[in-house]
Every structure is written in C-alpha cells, then in structure tokens.
Amino acid sequence: MYDLVVIGGGSGGLSASKEAARLGAKVxxxxxxxxxxxxxxxxxxxxCVNVGCIPKKLYHTAAIFGHHIEEAGHYGWEDSSRPGIPLEGKGHKHVWERLRENIQNHIHELNNGYITGLRSAKVQYINARGSFKDPHTIICDATCPTCDVVGDRKTEITARRIIIAVGGRPQYPKIPGAKEYSITSDDIFSLQNPPGKTLVVGASYIALECAGFLTGLGYETKVMVRSVVLRGFDRDCAERIKDDMINTGTNFIESCIPLGIELxxxxxxxxxxxNVNSKEKFQEAFDTVMFAIGREPLTKELNLEAAGVKVAEDKKIWTWNERTTAPHIYALGDVAHKVPELTPVAIKQGLMLAKRIWGNSKLLVNLDHVPTTVFTPLEYGSIGFSEERAIATFGEDNIEVYHSEFTPLEYTVPHRRSRCYAKLIVNYLDKQRVIGFHYLGPNAGEVTQGFASAFVAGLSLDEWNLVVGIHPTCAEEMxxxxxxKRSGLDPKKSGC
Structure with a gap:
C-alpha cells in the first residue's frame, strides 16, 4: 500500500508527490x-508545460521579437547589405515550422526532466489512467483505444491517501463540424503547417492570447465573441486590451456565435x-478555426461515487482546503471547484498540502489575492479586486481608484502607439488598504509578481507610497x- 497516490501528472500533482516523498511518504x-x-x-x-503557459509564452515572445525587428531601425540598426538604410522590418519572414520544432524540443526536454525528477525523488511513475474501485483502491488503466496500444492493460493499487489533480480539457461547442474541422488550444502549438487565416472563437484570456500572437506572427486573425472579452477581469482594462488588439491588426466579430463548420x-x-441580436446569418472561410470557449474537468471517468467524492454542478470537485467529501482524498488545481485555474496555484496547493499532512505545517494557501498575467500583445497583470467587484463589495463611496495612462520610454523612439495603464484600488473602510492592482504594459508578469508581496503584507496606500520607484521603468508607475478617477482629471501622463 502506498502512503499517497496522485492521479494526474501536472504541475500540482508533481509538486505534491515530490514534497510528500521528500517528507518520507511512499508515493x-x-x-x-x-x-x-x-x-x-x-x-x-x-x-501548462505541454499545451499551456510554456508554449503560449514562447509564441508570444516570438511575436514580440517581430515588433522589435520592425522598430530596430529607429534605434540605429541597419541592414549590413544596404549601408545607410535603416532596418525597417520589411522583408523579414517568420517560419512557423522552425518555431514549432524548437519549442516542442524544449517541451520534450521538460517532459524527460519531470520523469527524471520523479525517479530522483523516489516517486513511482505509472503511465496509466486512474479511477476509483473503492475509497482506497485505484484501477490503473493503460488501455487507449485511440493510441498504438492493444489489449487490456489494467492493474490495481491501494493508498492511504489520494490526491486528484487531473485538470481539464478544452470544450467544443455542440454544432455541426466543430470537432471534425477545428482545433483547440491543445492543438495550436503543435500544428505541422502554418495556421494561415485563423478564426479564434471565444473571449477568454486563452482566446485573446492566441489571437494576439497569431496576428503578431503575421497571420490574418479574427476573434468571434458573444458578449464581453475577459469576463471576470477589470472591465476598463479588458476593453483597453481589446482596443489595443484592434489597433495592432486583430479583427473582432462581435455579438456572434458559430452555427456550423463545413470543409x-x-x-x-x-x-x-x-449575430445574437439581429439573428442575421453570415459565412466566411478560414484556414484554421480554433475554439477557446472554456474548459471542462476530467472527472467523468474517475468513478468518484465509489470513493464518496462529490462534485459541484460544473463537475468540479467540492473541496475545503483541498480536502474533498472523503476525508482521505484531496483535489487541487483546475479540477477543484472555485479554485483559480492557474498553474502556480496548483503548485502551491500541492506543496503546502504535502507539508500539512507529512510535515506538521498549519499553513493554508491564500486564494484571496492571487497574482496573474494575461499575455496579450499589451500584457495585463492583476491582483485582487477589479473595480466593478470592489464597488459591488464595498460601495462606490468607500473606494478610491488611482490611475495613470503612460508611455514606456522604449515606446517613444519608434513612436509606438500603444498607451499603457496603471491602476490601484483602495478601500477606505479598511485603513485605505490597497485591494486592487492592475497594470497594462510590457513585462507585466515581472512587474506584477513583485507587488504581490505587498498584498500578502496588506499594505495601506500610505505604506505603498513609501516605496521608492526605479527610474526609468514601467513598474515605478505603480x-x-x-x-x-473621482477627480475627473485626464489620466494621461506627460514627461518622464
């Protein structure tokens, strides 16, 4: 019998398994x-590693390099074969196949590294799908009807404790031709050929990130949205991201839903x-159609009823500090109900859960102020309350919004049009505590990560303003x- 069996080899599952093994558990x-x-x-x-954060950030970076090439002439660079002619970015070509191959090679190195890491941690890796036979028995099934595997390959193992960390997969709409003639974010990074003219269906951060880098790599890209983009994020910031994407070449088909796809x-x-309002119908041809309309948890085949684990209406697992309705079974990451679908959250949950069970720790994961970044062309970092949620929670008269529109120094020489934005939300009812952080600009992840510590510390606005900025940087704007906002004064900043 194992002390711990983890079902799911993603970021959270690997984090929990290696920490539990380090603390002496058989895993x-x-x-x-x-x-x-x-x-x-x-x-x-x-x-995250295979079809999410890692390839997404690398494709986004490739698009950024394209912008740098276009602007290099303004910084004095010229083509050595054409002395005296500034480098304008014209004539350069992006090779999709080369980028895909290089990124996939890096991902394969990471895959091998995880296997080696489990071996070094003395964690047994079982390449099989897990489901419950009873509360302590797991059926390990390596049978795969769609793979090059034949025969029934099932075994059983038992465990004192079990962690469910199976994550989820993208959804398809229930329309003709959706699965047959489209892809999802699980496929976009592995396409053998360039995507060409692409339709991205969805308004999520995944949809906008993919559309952003596709446009940046030179492909005609349209985004079909039913209502608002980036639902749940700060509305002001979401609209600024959308406007910037339009200004940089991404087209939006608004208030529309797909009805079918034909080859x-x-x-x-x-x-x-x-169009959901006028009911008018349209048709357009694309080389690639990608859906990013949400994800569904992989709980259906776990046979959770046999273990006494209950799920919510969204099929995600009910948890209380990672514990499910079965006291010895835990769930973390994207499969847990009302837990942010973010890799660092799953990693932190797995690490701290293992420490509580085998290391006598009392610390819990704080999900109130989780920092996150959306890697759209104009990157967006946020922590805490959106302006809308702050008003709904505390009342408009009890909050203050400090904001600024600014131009990064590096944008000035090439005359880049994008304007960046900084916003803090303060709660007057709690000693002017800073409760919302929103940043639109370059290197948003790097800027946002450092300020997350201020939220953990619970800094007030006065304490926040004691920080001396680093000049000239975008982070100093914060x-x-x-x-x-209440003053009604123009937030546009001039000078340095």
Whole structure:
C-alpha cells in the first residue's frame, strides 16, 4: 500500500508527490494523456508545460521579437547589405515550422526532466489512467483505444491517501463540424503547417492570447465573441486590451456565435455564424478555426461515487482546503471547484498540502489575492479586486481608484502607439488598504509578481507610497499614482 497516490501528472500533482516523498511518504503518480480529437498528444507535465503557459509564452515572445525587428531601425540598426538604410522590418519572414520544432524540443526536454525528477525523488511513475474501485483502491488503466496500444492493460493499487489533480480539457461547442474541422488550444502549438487565416472563437484570456500572437506572427486573425472579452477581469482594462488588439491588426466579430463548420474542396473551413441580436446569418472561410470557449474537468471517468467524492454542478470537485467529501482524498488545481485555474496555484496547493499532512505545517494557501498575467500583445497583470467587484463589495463611496495612462520610454523612439495603464484600488473602510492592482504594459508578469508581496503584507496606500520607484521603468508607475478617477482629471501622463 502506498502512503499517497496522485492521479494526474501536472504541475500540482508533481509538486505534491515530490514534497510528500521528500517528507518520507511512499508515493506513486499516475498520468495518462488521451490524444485530442485532432490527434495531438504530449508527455508528463500537464497542461501548462505541454499545451499551456510554456508554449503560449514562447509564441508570444516570438511575436514580440517581430515588433522589435520592425522598430530596430529607429534605434540605429541597419541592414549590413544596404549601408545607410535603416532596418525597417520589411522583408523579414517568420517560419512557423522552425518555431514549432524548437519549442516542442524544449517541451520534450521538460517532459524527460519531470520523469527524471520523479525517479530522483523516489516517486513511482505509472503511465496509466486512474479511477476509483473503492475509497482506497485505484484501477490503473493503460488501455487507449485511440493510441498504438492493444489489449487490456489494467492493474490495481491501494493508498492511504489520494490526491486528484487531473485538470481539464478544452470544450467544443455542440454544432455541426466543430470537432471534425477545428482545433483547440491543445492543438495550436503543435500544428505541422502554418495556421494561415485563423478564426479564434471565444473571449477568454486563452482566446485573446492566441489571437494576439497569431496576428503578431503575421497571420490574418479574427476573434468571434458573444458578449464581453475577459469576463471576470477589470472591465476598463479588458476593453483597453481589446482596443489595443484592434489597433495592432486583430479583427473582432462581435455579438456572434458559430452555427456550423463545413470543409470546402480547397481545404478551407467555411464557418456559418449568427449575430445574437439581429439573428442575421453570415459565412466566411478560414484556414484554421480554433475554439477557446472554456474548459471542462476530467472527472467523468474517475468513478468518484465509489470513493464518496462529490462534485459541484460544473463537475468540479467540492473541496475545503483541498480536502474533498472523503476525508482521505484531496483535489487541487483546475479540477477543484472555485479554485483559480492557474498553474502556480496548483503548485502551491500541492506543496503546502504535502507539508500539512507529512510535515506538521498549519499553513493554508491564500486564494484571496492571487497574482496573474494575461499575455496579450499589451500584457495585463492583476491582483485582487477589479473595480466593478470592489464597488459591488464595498460601495462606490468607500473606494478610491488611482490611475495613470503612460508611455514606456522604449515606446517613444519608434513612436509606438500603444498607451499603457496603471491602476490601484483602495478601500477606505479598511485603513485605505490597497485591494486592487492592475497594470497594462510590457513585462507585466515581472512587474506584477513583485507587488504581490505587498498584498500578502496588506499594505495601506500610505505604506505603498513609501516605496521608492526605479527610474526609468514601467513598474515605478505603480508607486507614483496620484490622480484619482473621482477627480475627473485626464489620466494621461506627460514627461518622464
């Protein structure tokens, strides 16, 4: 019998398993990836490493390099074959196949590193899907009807404690041709050929991030949204991101939903869609159609009833500090109900859960002020309350919004049009505590991460303003905010 079996080899499961083993537990990790409908498959490491954060950030970086090439002439660079002619960015070509190959090679190195890491930690890795036979028995099933595996390959193992960390997969809409003629974010990073003219359906951060880097790499890209973009994020910031994407070449098809997809003789996808307000129907052909309309947890095949584990209406698992309705079974990461679907959250949950069970720790994960970044062309970092949620929670008269529109120094020489934005939200009812942080600009992840510590410390606005900024940086804007929304003054900043 194992002390711990982890079902799911993503970031959270690996974090929990290695820490538990370090603290003396006998641990096994089960991980098995079914190919997508399109046929994409990947190795150990979960969504983030294989089809999420890692490839997304690298494709985003590739698009940024394209912008740098276009602006290099303003900084004195010239083509050595054309002396005296500033480098304008014209004539350069992006090679999708080369980028894909280099990124996939890096991901394969990470996959191998995780296997080696489990071996070094003395964690047994079992390449099989796990499901419950009873509260302490796991059926390990390596049978895969869609893989090159034949025969019934099932075994059973038992464990005193079990962690469920299976994550989720992208959803498809229930329309004709959706699965047959489209892809999801699980497939976009592995496409053998350039995507060409692309339709991205969805308004989530995944949809906008993918659309942003596709436009940046030179592909005509349209985003179809039913209502608002980035629901749940600060509305002001979300609209600024959308406006910036439009200004940099991404087109939006608003208030529309797809009705069906057909394959044309030339291989293109004919999308029929409808305006939800006027009910008018349209058609347009694309080389690639990608859905990013949400994700669903992989709980269906776990047979949770046999273990006494209950799920919510969204099929995610009910948890209280990672514990499920079965006292010896835990769930963390994207599969847990009302837990932010973010890799660092799952990692922290796994690490701290193992420390509580085997290391006598009392510390819990604080999910109130989780920092996050959206890697759209104009990057967005946020912590805590959006302006809308702050007003709904504390009342408009009890909060203050400090904000500024600014131009990063590096944008000035090439005359880049994008304007960046900084916003702090303060709660007057709690000693002017800073409760919301929003930053739109370059290197948003790096800027936001450092300020997350201020939220953990619970700094007031006066304490926040004691911080001396580093000049000239974008981050210093966050400690230099003096103009309030309530004042009605123009937030645009001039000078340095």
């Amino acid at each position: 096994a990790v089960l991980d098995f990836v079914y190919p997508t409908f399109y046929g994409t498959r990947w190795g150990l490491g979960g969504t 044309l003789p030339d291989g293109k996808r004919l999308v029929t869609y409808e 400690v230099s905010l003096r103009r309030t």
